[in-house]
Amino acid sequence: MNETGWAIDIDRDDIARAALVADPTAPLAPGQVRVRVDSYAMTANNITYAVFGKPAGLFGNDQGYWDFFAERDTPGRLPVWGFATVTESAADGIAVGETFYGYYPMASHAVLNVGNAGPGGFTDVTPRRTTLPPIYNQYQRIGALPDYRAADHDYWPVFRPLFLTGWLIADQFEDEGDYGVQQILIASASSKTAIGLGFSLAQRGGHRPETIGLTSAANVDALAAQGIYDRVISYDQIMTLNAATPAALVDMAGNGAVTRVVHSHFGGQLQASIIVGKSHWDAQADVEGLPGPERQGFFAPGRSQKRIADWGGPAFGRKIAEAWLAFMDVAPRLATIDKRHGGEAALAAYREMLSGDADPKAGILVLPA
Known part of the structure; x- marks a missing residue:
């Protein structure tokens, strides 16, 4: 499946039913970018996303986590946190080769609709995503992250959102x-x-x-x-x-x-x-x-949005950066990074996390390629 890419489809009504499928590419529309997912984490948090994939009232509307990367009449695509590199761009301000931290589908590649591109990154403006929480739609340039350190790279997907x-x-x-x-x-x-x-x-x-x-x-x-x-x-x-x-x-x-x-x-x-x-x-x-x-x-x-309103975005970011860097000084002794490669390994990692058998002292990092 490497020639066309792969994705993992999940039954919206039975999250234990998941399948590795081919995911062929299609030409980009203006304003879109195609990214190669370089690495993403598989954690218990992702199982929570699957449980609340269908509308659950969390977002104050009739949407759920499946709505980030899948249309209503298609199988669910599980959101994951990770890094991806632009392989093709039809969007102003986004260049091939740039790497972004953010929210991606459990897949080898993804197509994103770029809006508000700037020095720090961009926002995905896919219509079905515009009424979902903004924090999930922001893609941050790796070079613009004030608290990013190369030594911590693998810990970002595993620990950062959690x-x-x-x-x-x-x-x-x-x-x-x-x-x-x-x-x-x-x-x-x-x-x-x-x-x-x-x-x-x-x-x-x-x-x-x-x-x-x-x-x-x-x-x-x-x-x-x-x-x-x-x-x-x-x-x-x-x-x-x-x-x-x-x-x-x-x-x-x-x-x-x-x-x-x-x-x-x-x-x-x-x-x-x-x-x-x-x-x-x-x-x-x-x-x-x-x-x-x-x-x-x-x-x-919701809590993030409250604090951004209370403190302002820059102050919120500074507080997070200070806390994160302090945590990164101890994170390597709290968890080891367990790397899994390819689509079959990605599907196995999902099933392992779903079963509850994953080692809590390890951070599963999937490298799709």
């Missing part, structure tokens, strides 16, 4: 006075978003709540050794926590059983329950009649 989500959750806690809690319980604490949250909370000066990572018993020692959280305990130890201490739960994976245990144990002392992802896509939600607060979803693009 770290940003964790950092934004930490910012929301600080903005909300930590909801008045003394401890923050972080479920699926070995996930990369959770690690970004734990790291960001630890960077805060002054008083802050204790961070408690919740993970499987087999992961406790290794996760504790990373020093990201104040404490790490197994799921079966939740009941040993002091139920009289005000707490908040951040659920990274949509694990209904863990949510029920935490809500039942803390009851009225649970001040906030935030769900971030749904990588446990096949688990029962089990949220009917939960004691304690109503669960609230966290949507990183």
